[in-house]
Structures are given as structure tokens and as C-alpha cells.
Amino acid sequence: MRRSYVRVLGAAAIAVAMVGAAGCQDSGGGDSTASGDCGGKIAIFGAFTGDNAGLVLPSLNGAKLAVKQHNEKNPDCKVTLQEFDTQGDPAVATPFANQIAGDNSFLGVIGGHFSGESDATMPIYQAAGLAMVSPSATRTDLTQKGNTSFFRVVGHDGTQAGAVATYLKSQNAAKVFLIDDGSAYGAGITAELGKNLGATLAGTDKIQEKQSQFDATVSKIKSAQADFVFYGGYTREAAPLVKQMRAAGVQAKFVGPDGLYDPAFPQGASGGAEGAIITCPCLPADKAGGTFSADYQKEYGQAPGSYGAEGFDGAQIYLDAFKDGKKTRADILAYVKSYDKQGVSKYIKFDDKGDVDPSKVVIWAYQIKGTEISALQELKLS
Amino acid sequence: MNFDELFGHLGQHTVDGLSKGAIYALIALGYTLVYGVLRLINFAHSEVFMVGTFAVLGVWTALGVENNPPIGQAVLFLVIGLVVAALASGGTALAIERIAYRPLRRKNAPPLIFLITAIGLSLVLVEVFGLLLPDVAGGALPSMFGRARQIVGMPTILKQETLFEIGGTQITNIQLIVFVCAVVMMALLDWFINRTRYGRGVRAVAQNPETAALMGVNQERVIMLIFVLGGIMAGAAALLWSMRFGFTQNSIGFVLGLKAFTAAVLGGIGNLRGALVGGLFLGIVEVYGATLLSSQWEDVIAFVVLVVVLMFRPTGLLGESLGRARA
Structure with a gap:
């Protein structure tokens, strides 16, 4: 009898501990609730941990910075930013989306950061009348499916592939040898690039997410005698791939899109990624407008990496909406739609599909040197 | 279907497949040993391997290993790595046995309870290494354990070089080391189980635990022994993995563990030599499949082959049982 008491108590204790832990995890963005009638609550979701988190964290930090600056300037009009860590997985993002959509205190959403999770959650947010502003989901057709509540402050992959x-x-x-990971983002941008290559396309291969051993792919690159390898995908697979290419003596230049803009890429490839080129529709830190770069450096002790400025802009749109007295999801959605202002990353005005003006989009090439990702040159769009 | 590429370089793809399969085989030994004695599938074994890779990463970082050290140092680092990985993996396997399985065995828990415990333990270890370790160790040894759940690179200990070429097939130093090490480790284990007094105890418990106990075999000690042996093999696999691929991640064990388990079943689970045959066979099939279609299809092809093999030989290529085959 006594033993079963102990067991029940033990089980209850574990349950309490787990609920407590879960609670802690969710309250990341600050725990003060919205006060007054001018503040509000926004959600931000993306891969804050996981295989490719290094690409997304600067954006989260940028958004947090914007909210912090707003709350310091307007102490009686506090805005709350709540984080939802999806690890970049659409299957994790979907229940969060239902939770956010069902909680009427959320007035806007920043995200998703990857194309797959954005694609999966767009219908849920649309049905709830919530605006989504993505700092980094670049797959071209995200804005071409008739969705009316999705916006992005970044150029799409069609532009990037052209560049x-x-x-x-x-x-x-x-x-040129093309490889992609079969993801919504990686396969999309690689296909767009393939259309533009013409006769220089020497071969293709598709790998899968979480793959670690690339003997077959490396053999194909060798057989094709490629001088350039383009990999459409993320860091988790790119780092071992480039390392194994180099170990096998493949000299071809390695080029990848913004999915590889992650400090874990050169680190995970431990020297193998030296000289690799990363293209990104994100601004180099020192080119961002205003005092953003210096503020970010001061706050986090490091330069904003990929999409720091875009994350800041995403949050700023909602902050401006709150400042303008918008208090309902419908008002805020309408406000985002008609937003027309200079942001720190670029001039932000959405077209009827939710894209920013293509002429305002800039694509930069970055190069891996040691463990640093440094700006190389701005790319011509066509 | 890219037949030209496959048959044009058939030798090369076979060599690649063998060195890929050798690592599967070493991990498969852990599954097969435990299954052979306890009829238990220890799904936490993939995490025993993962802990081994982190142990290698840790000791190499602590020693300040740089890329491409001189050969004398490289050998030293590899030996130290092997010892540390074997200790870490063997220790983890033993701890899993003592903490999770032994209490269940005492209570005669049904097999399902063991299975779910194994899966739960595996998840716990993955997340502890993914979330806790970067926070705890990140401060003391910066850049070593990366950020939460992200991959971490390791220094290149041995530069990959082509040792010799036979008819257009290049064999690299690393491939040779991986293959030879795996076969030697496997042969040692086979000898240990079949030729030593301890091994006889293991076979006795595998055949008939009650009778073995009556004959004076200490069953608990045998069980500890097989977990430690499986862990040491996983540690060796972890070192070979670190030397060949040079990166790790908290979730690295999942896919590899699944493949190794497949290899064990393919060769005949519970059969040590079967684990080697199954691992090598699986490695070759995967590389052929990836070459013929694309790498995306390699798992599909591997599992189709598994199903087909099991249709004709339900107990795997070499048949089941640790004790019976060569008792």
C-alpha cells in the first residue's frame, strides 16, 4: 500500500516538473503581459534550436531587439514577443500554429523562418485572420498560392537563383553540378537555378535530410568533372558533404544559397568549407540602416549574421501597427498590407501577393574564411 | 537509371560500400549481442555510439588537436580516441543496463516494457546531449559542443590519400583502416565469445539461462559483460566515424542505429558473423542504390532488399542465435 503511494507521488512529481519545464521554455520572449490599450502580443516561430538554428537565431535576436527598444521607449505600452521553437520542422510548427491561432491575445505572427514550415502553417493563420511576416522564407511559390495573409521582407528564390x-x-x-536535399526550400531554389543554367549543367543528385555519408554523390561529382558544385539546402547536410568532397580530392568550387548562412557550416565542416560561396538576400551587417548594427552588437556581443536586420524589420512592422492604435487582428492585417516605410534592411512595401518590390531586393555573395562568413560582393540580379 | 555510372565504376562503389558497411557492422554487434542473450532489442544502443563520438570530440578538443597533425601524433590521437571512446561507450552501455534494464528484469517485466524503456532512454540521451551539454560544457570549452542540437565539426586527423589503385578502383588509407579495424574488432569478439571461458558463459546463458545458472554461470555478470562488449564495439565505431567523417551531433545515432539494427536483422540477429555480413551487404546495397537512382532512394532500396531477403530467409542471411550455431 505504502509503495503505491510513493509511486503515485513520484509520478505526480515528475508530471509537475515537466509542466514546469515546459512552461519555462515557452515564456522566452518576456513575461509581462500586454498592458494599457496600445500594446499587444505577437508570436515568433522558427528553428531556434536544431540542425539549422544558426541561420535563424539572428532574426530572433533582431526581433527581440526591436521589441526591447520599443518597450524601453514606451513603458506604458508594452509589447510581448512569445517564442515558439519549431526546430524548422513543419510537423512541429503546425500544432504551434493552431495554438497561436486559437489564442485571441496573439495579434500577429513573425515567421516562418523556413519555407516548409511557412507553407504548412499558412492556411491556419489565414483562417484565423492573423498576419504572417516572414524574415527569411524564400521559396518562390509561397506568395503565389493565393494566400492573403503572408508577407515577407526578403527577396524570393527566383531572384536569388537568377543572381x-x-x-x-x-x-x-x-x-555545374546541382545537388539538393528535397526540401521545400532546397529543391525549389535548385530547380530555379537549373532552368537558368542551360548547357553548363553537368549533372544532378538529390540527397536526403539527415544524411551523413555522401560517397555516391561524391563519385557522381567526380565522374561529371564539375568545376562548380551548387548545393540547395541547409547546413546539417552541407557541412559533411563539402568536407567529404574535399577529402576525396574534389577541387570544384562550392556554392550554396542562404540556407548555409550559419556559423555551424564552416564549423561543422572543420576546414572543408574554406572558400565556399554563400549567396543570400540578406544585407551585410554594416550596410543595414540606422543604428541597428551597432545596437545589435551592443546587445548580443556579436555582429548580426543572416537575417538579423530582416527579423528586426518584421517586428518593427507590428510595433508600428500597435503605435498606430491597431488592436484587432483584422486591423493589423490591413495595416501590414498597406505598410509603406523604410526599414533597416530595405524599403518595405508589399505588392498584392505579399512580396517586397523586386528592385529593392539585394543579393549578396559571402565567402567562408576560416570560421567566419564575410561579405564578398553584391550580385547582379540578372 | 544510371547504369553507366554504376557498372563503369563498380569496383569503386563496392569499396565505398564496404567501408560504409563496416561502421554499420560494428554498431550492429551491440544489437546482436544483447538480443542473442536477452532477446531484447536495445534501442538505446544508437546513443551509446553517439556518446562515443562526443567522447572523441571532447578528448581531441582537450588535447588541442589541429587539422592534419604529423603522422606520429595522429596515431597517438587515434589510440587515445579509441580508448576514451571505448570507455565512454562501454560505460554508457553498462550504466543503461544497471539503471534501466536490471530493475525491470528483477520484476520480470514483459518485453514491451523493455522496448519502451529503451526508446525513452534513447530520447533522453539525445536531448541531454543536444540541449544540456552546449550549456554546461559550452562555457568551459568554447566552440566545442556547438549550439543546441546543431552539428559540430572535429579536426581532420588523417588526410585522405589514395593508397593504391587496382583497375581504376582507388582505395584510400581511411577506407582501408576503417575496413581492417572493423574486421579485426569483429574477429576478436568472435574469438572471445567462441574460445574463452567468459565467452562460454555468454553462450550458455544465451542457450538456456536456467541451466546455465545451475551450472554456476553468473547470469548478471554475463549480461553486464555483453553490454560492455557491445559498448566497446560502438566506441570503436565512434572513433572510425570521427576519423572518416569528422563531425557529430546529438541526433547522429538515430539513422545510424536504425541502419545498424537493419544490418543485424539482415545478417541474422543474435549471430555475430551475421552482423558483419549484414553490415557490409547493407553498405554495398546502399551505395549501389544511391548511384543507380539518387541518394534520396538509398534507404528505400536498402529496406526493399531487407524485406526481400527476409522473405526467403526469415532468420537473416546467416540465421539467428548466438549460442546454438556454434555451441
Whole structure:
């Protein structure tokens, strides 16, 4: 009898501990609730931990910074930012989306950070009348499916793929080998690039997420005698892939899109990624407007990496809406739709599909040097 | 279907497959040993391997290993790595046995309870290494354990070089080391189980635990022994993995563990030599499949082959049982 008491108590204690832990995890963005009638609550979701978190964390930090600055300037009008860590997985993002949509205190959403999770959750937010502003989901067709509540402060992959093709041409690439990871984002951008390559396309291969051993792919690159390898995907697979290519003596130049803009890429490849080129529709830190770069440096002790400025802009749109006295999801959605202002990353005004003006989009090439990702040059769009 | 590429470089793809399969085989030994004696599938074994890779990463970082050290140092680092990984993996396997399985065995828990415990333990270890370790160790040894759940690179200990070439098939130093090490470890284990007094105890318990106990075999000691042996093999696999691929992650064990378990079943689970045959066979099939179609299809092809093999040989290529086959 006594023993079963102990067991019940033990089980209860574990349950309490777990609920407590879960509670702690969710309250990340600050625990003061919205006060007064001018503040509000927004949600931000993305891969804050996981395989490719290094790409997304600067954006989260940028958004947090914007909210913090707002709350300092307007102490009686506090805005709350709540984090939802999806690990970049659409299957994790979907229940969060239902939770956010069902909680009427949320007035806007920043995210998703990846194309797959954005695609999966768009219908849920649309049905709830919630605006989504994405700092970094770049798959082209996200804005072409008739969704009316999705916006992004970043150029799409069609533009980026065009810029990559132009860059490859300017480098006199003769044989380009394309690899993608089959994800919504990786397969999308690689297909767009493939259309632009023409006769210089020397071969293709598809790998899968979480793959670690790339013997077959490396053999194909060798057989194709490629001088450039483009990998559409994220860091988790790119780092071992480039390392194994180099170990096998493949000299081809390695080019990847913004999915590889993550300090874990050069670190995980431990030297193998040296000289690799990363293209990104994100601004180099020192090119961002206002005092953003200096503020970020001061707050976090490091330069904003990928999408720091875009995350800041995403949050700023909602903060401006609150400042303007918008208090309902419908008002805020309408406000975002008609937003027309200079942001720190670019001039922000959405077209009827939710994209920013293509002429305001800039694509930069970055190069891996040691464990640093440093800006190389701005790319021509076509 | 890219037949030209496959048959044009068939030798090369076979060599690649063998060195890929050798690592599967070493991990598969852990599954097969435990299954052979306890009829238990220890799904936490993939995390025993993962802990081994982190142990290698830890000791190499602590020693300040740089890329491509001189050969004398490289050998030293590899030996130290092997010892540390074997200790860490063997210790983890033993701890899992003592903390999780032994209390269940005492209570005669049904097999399902063991299975769910194994899966639960595996998840706990993955998340502890993914979330806790970067926070705890990140401060003391910066850049060592990366950020939460992200991959971490390790220094390249041995530069990959082509040792010799036979008819267009290049064999690299690393491939040779991985393959030879795996076969030697496997042969040692086979000898240990079949030729020593301790091994006889293991076979006795595998055949008939009650009778073995009556004959004076200490069953608990045998069980501890097989967990430690499986852990040491996983530690060796972890070192070979670190040397060949040079990165790790908290979730690295999941796919590898699944493949190794497949290899064990393919060769005949409970059969040590079967684990080696199954691992090598699986490695070759995967590389052939990835070459023929694309790497995306390699798992599909591997599992189709598994199903087909099991249709004709339900107990795997070499048949089941640790004790019976060569008692």
C-alpha cells in the first residue's frame, strides 16, 4: 500500500516538473503581459534550436531587439514577443500554429523562418485572420498560392537563383553540378537555378535530410568533372558533404544559397568549407540602416549574421501597427498590407501577393574564411 | 537509371560500400549481442555510439588537436580516441543496463516494457546531449559542443590519400583502416565469445539461462559483460566515424542505429558473423542504390532488399542465435 503511494507521488512529481519545464521554455520572449490599450502580443516561430538554428537565431535576436527598444521607449505600452521553437520542422510548427491561432491575445505572427514550415502553417493563420511576416522564407511559390495573409521582407528564390546563375556565368563556370536535399526550400531554389543554367549543367543528385555519408554523390561529382558544385539546402547536410568532397580530392568550387548562412557550416565542416560561396538576400551587417548594427552588437556581443536586420524589420512592422492604435487582428492585417516605410534592411512595401518590390531586393555573395562568413560582393540580379 | 555510372565504376562503389558497411557492422554487434542473450532489442544502443563520438570530440578538443597533425601524433590521437571512446561507450552501455534494464528484469517485466524503456532512454540521451551539454560544457570549452542540437565539426586527423589503385578502383588509407579495424574488432569478439571461458558463459546463458545458472554461470555478470562488449564495439565505431567523417551531433545515432539494427536483422540477429555480413551487404546495397537512382532512394532500396531477403530467409542471411550455431 505504502509503495503505491510513493509511486503515485513520484509520478505526480515528475508530471509537475515537466509542466514546469515546459512552461519555462515557452515564456522566452518576456513575461509581462500586454498592458494599457496600445500594446499587444505577437508570436515568433522558427528553428531556434536544431540542425539549422544558426541561420535563424539572428532574426530572433533582431526581433527581440526591436521589441526591447520599443518597450524601453514606451513603458506604458508594452509589447510581448512569445517564442515558439519549431526546430524548422513543419510537423512541429503546425500544432504551434493552431495554438497561436486559437489564442485571441496573439495579434500577429513573425515567421516562418523556413519555407516548409511557412507553407504548412499558412492556411491556419489565414483562417484565423492573423498576419504572417516572414524574415527569411524564400521559396518562390509561397506568395503565389493565393494566400492573403503572408508577407515577407526578403527577396524570393527566383531572384536569388537568377543572381546565382549570373554569378556562375561571370566566373566562367563550364560544368555545374546541382545537388539538393528535397526540401521545400532546397529543391525549389535548385530547380530555379537549373532552368537558368542551360548547357553548363553537368549533372544532378538529390540527397536526403539527415544524411551523413555522401560517397555516391561524391563519385557522381567526380565522374561529371564539375568545376562548380551548387548545393540547395541547409547546413546539417552541407557541412559533411563539402568536407567529404574535399577529402576525396574534389577541387570544384562550392556554392550554396542562404540556407548555409550559419556559423555551424564552416564549423561543422572543420576546414572543408574554406572558400565556399554563400549567396543570400540578406544585407551585410554594416550596410543595414540606422543604428541597428551597432545596437545589435551592443546587445548580443556579436555582429548580426543572416537575417538579423530582416527579423528586426518584421517586428518593427507590428510595433508600428500597435503605435498606430491597431488592436484587432483584422486591423493589423490591413495595416501590414498597406505598410509603406523604410526599414533597416530595405524599403518595405508589399505588392498584392505579399512580396517586397523586386528592385529593392539585394543579393549578396559571402565567402567562408576560416570560421567566419564575410561579405564578398553584391550580385547582379540578372 | 544510371547504369553507366554504376557498372563503369563498380569496383569503386563496392569499396565505398564496404567501408560504409563496416561502421554499420560494428554498431550492429551491440544489437546482436544483447538480443542473442536477452532477446531484447536495445534501442538505446544508437546513443551509446553517439556518446562515443562526443567522447572523441571532447578528448581531441582537450588535447588541442589541429587539422592534419604529423603522422606520429595522429596515431597517438587515434589510440587515445579509441580508448576514451571505448570507455565512454562501454560505460554508457553498462550504466543503461544497471539503471534501466536490471530493475525491470528483477520484476520480470514483459518485453514491451523493455522496448519502451529503451526508446525513452534513447530520447533522453539525445536531448541531454543536444540541449544540456552546449550549456554546461559550452562555457568551459568554447566552440566545442556547438549550439543546441546543431552539428559540430572535429579536426581532420588523417588526410585522405589514395593508397593504391587496382583497375581504376582507388582505395584510400581511411577506407582501408576503417575496413581492417572493423574486421579485426569483429574477429576478436568472435574469438572471445567462441574460445574463452567468459565467452562460454555468454553462450550458455544465451542457450538456456536456467541451466546455465545451475551450472554456476553468473547470469548478471554475463549480461553486464555483453553490454560492455557491445559498448566497446560502438566506441570503436565512434572513433572510425570521427576519423572518416569528422563531425557529430546529438541526433547522429538515430539513422545510424536504425541502419545498424537493419544490418543485424539482415545478417541474422543474435549471430555475430551475421552482423558483419549484414553490415557490409547493407553498405554495398546502399551505395549501389544511391548511384543507380539518387541518394534520396538509398534507404528505400536498402529496406526493399531487407524485406526481400527476409522473405526467403526469415532468420537473416546467416540465421539467428548466438549460442546454438556454434555451441
